[in-house]
Structures are given as C-alpha cells and as structure tokens.
Amino acid sequence: MQVDFYQLGRSPLPRVLARIAERILADGGRLLIVAGSEAQAADLDAALWEGPDSFLPHGREGADQPVLIGLECTAANQARHIALADQRWRDEALAFDRAFHFFDADTLEAARAAWRALGARPEISRNYWSQDEAGRWRKTA
Template identity: 60%
Template sequence: MQVDFYHLAAPLDRVLPRIAERVVDGGGRLLVVAGDDALLARLDERLWSYAPESFLPHGRAGADGEADQPVLLSARPEPANGARAIALADGVWREEALGFDRAFHFFDESNVAAARAAWKGLASRDGVERRYWKQDEAGRWTQAA
C-alpha cells in the first residue's frame, strides 16, 4: 500500500479536487475523511465548483446513494462507496488508512509534528511505501522523499 504525504502550501480546497479527479479518472473511488464537519462542507462545495468546465460527482456519508458516489466525504474512515483510496483531509493520521490500497495524508504547518510522527511510525510497517510531496515556489508538487 502507498501512503502519500502532502505538505500543503496552498489551501486544501485547491489541491484535493485535482487528486480526487485523478483517482476517479483512473477508474477508482475515493473516501475523503475529516473530523471537522465545517471542513467537509467546504470541500463538498468546492468539489462542485473547482473547475468551471466540469464538476466531480460526490456525496456525503449518510446521504441517499452514498454507495454510488465516486467520491464520498465522511467523518469516519469507513468506505461506504467501496473506495480503495482514502484522503485524510484534516491532517490527522488514522490507522484505518492502512486498510486501503492508497492513502493521501494532507497536512499544513499546524500539524507538521503529527505528520512527522506518522511518517516515522510507518517506516517499519511491512508493505507500506511512503512518499513525501511538497510544493515548490511555482506551486508544482515535487517528491521530497
């Protein structure tokens, strides 16, 4: 399983839609997890409007049709939509992410220490490939580790 750590320099609502789009375009499904309902509401709105020429079909956990959603927003790491990829959107590592094929762990300066602890904790886990991504001055993502 692969865990991608994304050290955010730009707001999450600019980054997450592109990651979600790539997962869905590749035929996958994504579970987006955050413990903050206000953050989930902002992401819900952003996924509808991030690109003027398109939208990304998605829904909220607990709503009708949650199992059919390519992208599901939830407070819990339970893939009601059958997702094999998980995005931890609130900077909090969850061990349940290891049950997925791929995890995207987004964090900013406010939770760097916790992300470092998660990175170190995963170093000795069998079958876990870690990648660390950081934005450069131009806003492009480069793999730092």
C-alpha cells in the same frame, strides 16, 4: 499499501483534493475523503461543487458516489483510496490501497511522527510531496 504525505502550502486543500480525485476517477477508482467535522465536510462539499476546472461527481452520503466525503474511515462507496483532509493520521487508513495524508505547518510534528512510524513497516511505501515556488508538486522523499 502506499501512503502519500502532502505538505500543504501554496495550494488550498480543496484544490489539491480535486486534482487527486480527478486522477483517481480517471483511473476508474473511488475516493473517500475524511473530514474532521461537519463544518469541514460541508466546506469541502461546497468547494468541490464550485471547482473552476471541471465537474467532480461527489457527495456526502451513498454508495453510488465516486467521491464520498465523510467523518469516518468507512467507505460506503467501496473506495480503495482515502484522503485524510483533517490532517490527522489514523491507522484505519491502512485498510485502503492508498492513503493521502495532508498536513500543514501546524500539524508538521504529528505528520513527522506518522512518517517515522510507518517507515518501520516494510509493507508500506511512503512518499513525501511538497510544492515548489511555482506551485508544482515535487516528490521530495
């Protein structure tokens, strides 16, 4: 099981999510995006429809959606990848093959606590990603 920690900074969350979703879809995978509220889910839905780069098939309901936005860690679309868009770690994400945990300066301490807790579990591989000054993502741990 792999958990990727993404420290948000220069790029807004919807843009980062879109890039990750594009890669997962290109590999034939599916993604569940977990929002923290109906308002955040609606915002992410709108942002993914209005993305400037390409069409990203997604929805709020249904097993036929390659990218599904929901409020729970339940993948009706049979996704094996989960993105925690609400910046809150939950162990339910460990049921997936890969989890993306996003956090910012306000949720940094909670992300550090999750990083330490997951580090004690040998079956979990962790990666820490941050952006450089040019906006490129760099694996820093």
